Amino acid sequence: MHVFSVSRRVAFEQAVSGCLDDLYRYAYWLCRERWQSEDLVQETALRAWRGWPGLHEHRAVKGWLFKILYREFARSACRGRIQTVPLDELVIEPEVHSDPALGLDMLRALAALDEQSRHALLLQVLGGFSCVEIADVLGTSEGAVMTRLTRARQAMRHVLQPREPAGEAKEL
Amino acid sequence: MNCLEFRRVILADPRRLGAEAAGHVGQCAGCKEFIARTLDEEAQLARALHVAVPEGLHARILDAVAAARGRLRLLALAASVLVAVGIALAAGWKHNDELALAGINFVVLEEAQSITDAVPSDWKVLARVTREMGVSLPEQLGEMRYICVYPFTAGAAHHLLVKTPLGKVTLLLIPDRALASRAAAAAYGLNAAVLPAAKGTIVIIGDSPRSVERAEMLLKS
Numbered sequence: 001m002h003v004f005s006v007s008r009r010v011a012f013e014q015a016v017s018g019c020l021d022d023l024y025r026y027a028y029w030l031c032r033e034r035w036q037s038e039d040l041v042q043e044t045a046l047r048a049w050r051g052w053p054g055l056h057e058h059r060a061v062k063g064w065l066f067k068i069l070y071r072e073f074a075r076s077a078c079r080g081r082i083q084t085v086p087l088d089e090l091v092i093e094p095e096v097h098s099d100p101a102l103g104l105d106m107l108r109a110l111a112a113l114d115e116q117s118r119h120a121l122l123l124q125v126l127g128g129f130s131c132v133e134i135a136d137v138l139g140t141s142e143g144a145v146m147t148r149l150t151r152a153r154q155a156m157r158h159v160l161q162p163r164e165p166a167g168e169a170k171e172l
Numbered sequence: 173m174n175c176l177e178f179r180r181v182i183l184a185d186p187r188r189l190g191a192e193a194a195g196h197v198g199q200c201a202g203c204k205e206f207i208a209r210t211l212d213e214e215a216q217l218a219r220a221l222h223v224a225v226p227e228g229l230h231a232r233i234l235d236a237v238a239a240a241r242g243r244l245r246l247l248a249l250a251a252s253v254l255v256a257v258g259i260a261l262a263a264g265w266k267h268n269d270e271l272a273l274a275g276i277n278f279v280v281l282e283e284a285q286s287i288t289d290a291v292p293s294d295w296k297v298l299a300r301v302t303r304e305m306g307v308s309l310p311e312q313l314g315e316m317r318y319i320c321v322y323p324f325t326a327g328a329a330h331h332l333l334v335k336t337p338l339g340k341v342t343l344l345l346i347p348d349r350a351l352a353s354r355a356a357a358a359a360y361g362l363n364a365a366v367l368p369a370a371k372g373t374i375v376i377i378g379d380s381p382r383s384v385e386r387a388e389m390l391l392k393s
Contacts, residue, residue: 009241013234020233021225028223038229045233046240096223106220124185125218131185146184153183153213160216 012052015061016045022062023069026126030073030118032085032107034096040076044069066127067137070119102159109159116140117148121156124149178203186210269355272364274325275375279342280360282322286331290320297321298345301330305347306370313390314341325349329375338383344375356384367391 023044027037047068055064076082090107097103110118116138123134131145138145173181173196181193186207189197197203278286298318302309309316314336322331329344351368358364363384364377374391378384 009238012237016237017230017234020230024225024229025221025223029221034226038226038232041229042233042236045237049237049241050244092223098222098224099220102220103223122221125214125221128187130188146180149185150180150183153186153210153217156217157213160213160220 008052012049016048016065019062019065020045022126023065026066026069026122027073028096029107029110029122029126031082032090036082040069040073040082043072043076047072062127063129063133063137066123066129070123070137105159109156113152113155114148116144117152120145120148121152175200175203179206182207182210186214268357268359269364269366271325271349271351271373271375272355272357272366273359275342275344275364275366275377276357276359276362278322278324278329278344279362279377283331283342286319286322287333290331293318293320298330298332301345301347305345305372305374307345307374307391309343310390313387334387336378336383336386338386339379341383341387342375342377343387344377345369345372346375347372349373 020041023041024037027040027044028034031037031040044065048065051068055061073082077084090104092100092103092107094100110122113121119138120134123129123137124131129137131142131149134149135142135145173192175196178193178196178200181190182203189207197207295318309332314334317333317335319331319333321328323329324344324346327346327348329346332343332345334341334343349372351366351373354365354367356363356365358381362377362379363381364375365384365388367374367376367388376384376387376391378387
């Protein structure tokens with residue numbers, strides 16, 4: 001095999017390996033199921049490999065991978081290839097989440113968000129992306145992302161601190 | 173920046189505190205408490221979203237990419253082989269001219285019938301036809317037998333048999349069909365060439381390329 005091919009493969013594997021955990025978690029909270037999440041990550045990696053020669057800025061690989069996964073999820077969901085588990089049938093095994101009850105609450109809370117807010121929140125918390133980067137992934141404006149993230153965090157507070165007295169709205 | 177703007181900015185991205193927001197939080201105790209609490213919630217949110225990654229995920233994903241890479245290489249190889257075969261075929265392909273092929277088909281399928289149906293032919297007619305077509309039939313061509321006028325490709329052809337040193341050659345003289353340039357065909361072990369005459373077309377059919385070329389050369393001379 002050509003030296004260039006080897007170095008290209010190694011560079012790709014190193015870059016992708018560093019993001020696989022976060023990609024899997026992003027996929028998991030979208031698909032709500034392990035195997036579909038793995039399939040989604042695998043498809044993302046395959047697409048990334050095909051597109052790797054065209055990626056000029058390898059430092060931006062993480063955002064690029066999340067963007068591929070986001071689009072692949074949208075495409076698969078549109079074609080009915082991803083069968084999201086209904087909310088009332090959701091189960092989180094202890095080996096998946098250290099606090100399955102909290103995980104289940106998270107799933108339900110995320111499901112209650114509108115799709116773009118869900119993506120924006122997951123991209124920021126799991127991927128660590130800025131509003132500008134998220135806007136690029138979702139194909140929207142920075143302002144729209146900021147609004148969605150604000151609303152999403154407010155909604156999440158109720159899941160994370162269910163017993164806390166209401167009054168969050170007064171803070172803003 | 174006022175408190176409302178600060179809290180909106182923080183809720184949008186708690187982990188990135190801009191210079192303006194940092195300046196505000198230094199002067200506002202309420203917002204300082206707000207950001208501390210928001211960061212605490214952010215940490216809780218991150219923990220809540222932290223599902224375990226299945227064992228062996230990295231290996232499975234990278235193996236799948238490697239397998240796909242292998243398939244892509246095979247596909248690329250197959251594609252290049254196909255292209256090479258295509259080029260070779262295109263380069264080696266001898267296009268059969270339609271009229272020349274019709275001449276071969278005539279010899280294979282109809283010549284015997286033409287000979288059977290032939291009535292004593294008028295050599296004067298042939299002489300007139302060759303004159304009109306601007307064709308001369310030299311003696312070196314071989315022993316000629318004028319069979320008849322026979323229907324040929326929506327027209328009529330004067331059918332001649334020539335016994336040459338290289339075997340039997342069939343000539344079809346078609347006065348009413350113009351031809352732009354020479355063409356050839358090969359089928360059923362026979363070879364054929366079509367030649368433009370001053371007026372009309374000559375079809376030569378023989379059982380070898382050499383016999384056809386010889387007849388062609390003599391007709392031209």
